[in-house]
Amino acid sequence: MSSHPWYILGAGSIGCLWAATLHQATGKSPVMIVRNREHSINENTDKKAVLTLTRLDKTESCHPVSVVTADEITAPIHQLIVCTKASDALTAMNSISPVLAKHCNVLLLQNGMGSQEAVAEAFPAQNIWIWLNH
Template identity: 30%
Template sequence: MGAGAMGCLWAAHLHCGFSGASGPHVSFIDKRAYSNLSMRKELSFSISSPFLAHIPENTQLSFRLEQTPQTIDCLLVCTKSFDALPGLKKLGEAITDKTLLVLFQNGLGSQYDILEAFPDNPIFAAVTTEGANRVSSNQIVHAGSGLTRVGPLNKAAESNDAARALLNYLQPPALDKTLTLQYEKDIWQALWHKLVINCAINPYTALLNCPNGQVRTSRRFIEGWPILKLELSELLNTASYPLSGDEIETLVFDVMQKTSTNISSMLQDIRAGKRTEIDDINGFAARFLAQHTLSSEVNSYLASKVKALPTH
């Protein structure tokens, strides 16, 4: 569910990897399929990946766009954070208590809402560094090979059977090169650490209209960073995944350097005139800190400034 660049990459990987008749059927459930304005029955795009031999250059793919899906065995939720729960609720009886849900959302907040709404389902989170870009309306490029960490968010997902079933769905057999998957029993640490990175980089790219690498030298970041890194350290300490301000700085600056030319998803949304996920990034951080009577000055400021941009 969710036909953005990451959703298309995973759909192509699974479709081409499970090429035999015995493999799972891969289809899309896009939230627009539930609109009276949507009469599409297929989703078509081309994709190129220099990293995956089973996806030749400019592979043309068409997927059924489900209008009223039957029972779903495993659902990769690749929507924006604010679309995830509403999209899942629309699926009704297609989601049984045995349906595996894999959440790819940025930030935190939506995961807690989904856990509350679907308490009996095995729910996993995925944190990925794969690079996928939509270079035109129907053209996807696998721009960077990375690592996807996946792990359980609730008790229902912690069983060996649930983990085995998930890996069977996500790892096509007999491939020399595949999307690298790493199972982690405590995926929450990866989610909290990714949140901190997003809080430090994404809002500044949106406000400064610049790639990741230019944030560090901007006056706006230099002035706000000393207090922001302390707030983020308090955030992680309270969440029981402690990092010092200096450790956070090392982590954030390393990501800035490695992704120096990248345009953050938040800035892409701003440039496309779309709603951002700021409420689940700095907005979530500010609310979490406030709930624990901790200072959230810079996170609150960044959230309000991004929300004041034209798309909001």
């Protein structure tokens, strides 16, 4: 297993679900990249947040995450999950392009089609993986 943290671009429902799942599976807190802090998930002063998942049986689990904006990232990103709308994917990827490691593994989880090819073309040095749900 890689020692590099997972980054998640997009803090909507799918991004938060993946963050909680990654924390549960690895025991490590992923890093959520948000567009701006004013409309992001609730966080405290040290750029940390806790996601609470409620299951159908009403049990809850809490999962810590780090929260950053694109301009606050200082270390190279080696593992990234993109959880944006398809129409926002390329713009979102461009916002973090300076910190993407060469050969970064990028998993695109879009709701919508059409952006995957544009992202792959714009980021040829990265390993682009696409989730298709049929």
